[in-house]
Amino acid sequence: DQAGDQVARARGYVALHLVASGTGDLARLAQLADLAVPDLEATGDLLGLAQIDIQSSVAHLPTAPHTCTAIAARGLDRLPPGELWASSHLLGLIALARIRTAQYEAALGPARQALAMSHQLGDGTGIGYGLEILGIVMGAQRQHRRAAWLLGAASSQWERAGTRYAGHPVFEELHQKTARTALGSLGHETYALLRDAGAARPLDEVIALVAEVPSEAPKAVGQVQGDARPPAEAGHRSA
Numbered sequence: 001d002q003a004g005d006q007v008a009r010a011r012g013y014v015a016l017h018l019v020a021s022g023t024g025d026l027a028r029l030a031q032l033a034d035l036a037v038p039d040l041e042a043t044g045d046l047l048g049l050a051q052i053d054i055q056s057s058v059a060h061l062p063t064a065p066h067t068c069t070a071i072a073a074r075g076l077d078r079l080p081p082g083e084l085w086a087s088s089h090l091l092g093l094i095a096l097a098r099i100r101t102a103q104y105e106a107a108l109g110p111a112r113q114a115l116a117m118s119h120q121l122g123d124g125t126g127i128g129y130g131l132e133i134l135g136i137v138m139g140a141q142r143q144h145r146r147a148a149w150l151l152g153a154a155s156s157q158w159e160r161a162g163t164r165y166a167g168h169p170v171f172e173e174l175h176q177k178t179a180r181t182a183l184g185s186l187g188h189e190t191y192a193l194l195r196d197a198g199a200a201r202p203l204d205e206v207i208a209l210v211a212e213v214p215s216e217a218p219k220a221v222g223q224v225q226g227d228a229r230p231p232a233e234a235g236h237r238s239a
Contacts, residue, residue, distance in 0.1 A: 010039035014048050014055075021055040029059055049078050050086035057093040062170045065097035072097070088117035088126050095133050099174065104140050111137060112211060119207050127203070128157030132175060134210060139178035144185040145194055147178055152198030153206045 001009050013036035020029045033052050040048040053075025060068040072090040079087055095111035098104070115130025135150030183191045198206070 006039050007043050007045065010036055010043060010045055010048055013039065014051050017052055018055050021059040024059070024062075026059060029056060046079065046083075047086070050075055050090075053078070054086060054089050054093070057090065057097075061093065061097060061100065065100040068097040068100075069094050084117045084121040085123065085126070088114040088121070088123065088130070091117070092126070092129050092133055095137075096171070096174075099133070099136055099140065100170075102140075104137050107133070107137050115207065115210065119203075124157045127207075128154045131157065131206070131210070132171075136174050136178045139181055142185075144182040145190075148182045148186060148191050148194035149198035150210070151175070151179060151182075152195035153201060153210075155195070155199050156203075 001012075013032055017029065017032040017036060020032055033056060036052055037049065039045075040052070053071055057068045057072045057075070060071060072093045075090045076087060079090075091110040091114035095107040095114065098107035098110075111130060111133045115127065115134065118126025118130055131150050131154035135147045135154060138144075138150060139147035186194070201209075
């Protein structure tokens, strides 16, 4: 501010906004966004604007998922066609917000888009998010075999990133609930076999398989042992 550098001032507000996004103080978050956005728009800083939208969406996810969705949608409208990094994160947040409001089928589209964008970009953390989100949706739809497989597929990405979901409590809560429910339904041995099969599958094959298998009509696949494809669920039609 003292130097009269509008670009640096805007990024300073983005950094302060990031800190505030982890405190739960939504009023302070809104205040900092109001300070940041005019400078970001004036300097054409699309990345800074995207960061504000991502950070605001994350902060609203625990208590106001509809607001999270609205902010993420606004963020997507600000981005140019073909942008991958911020778009994938915003789409992932829309999927998570829909999970929070039990709109599981509606979460699948943005979750798959986010995963495809992250894969195209080579963003391992984004790929981890995408696979986890799809696993959470499968678990919520009681497709526990597929949920276990997807959580396993995501695990190799988190190992490279160092921490799952950057330690965010909402994401971690959803992961733990999905894993716990799948474990209770499948038993330790089957759950472990499916999780390990997902983790062992080459990433390009995982992405292709996830993209081609619709949730409402899973493809019939082989037995758990010796088959690392996403398993079909009992009680669902084979494609």
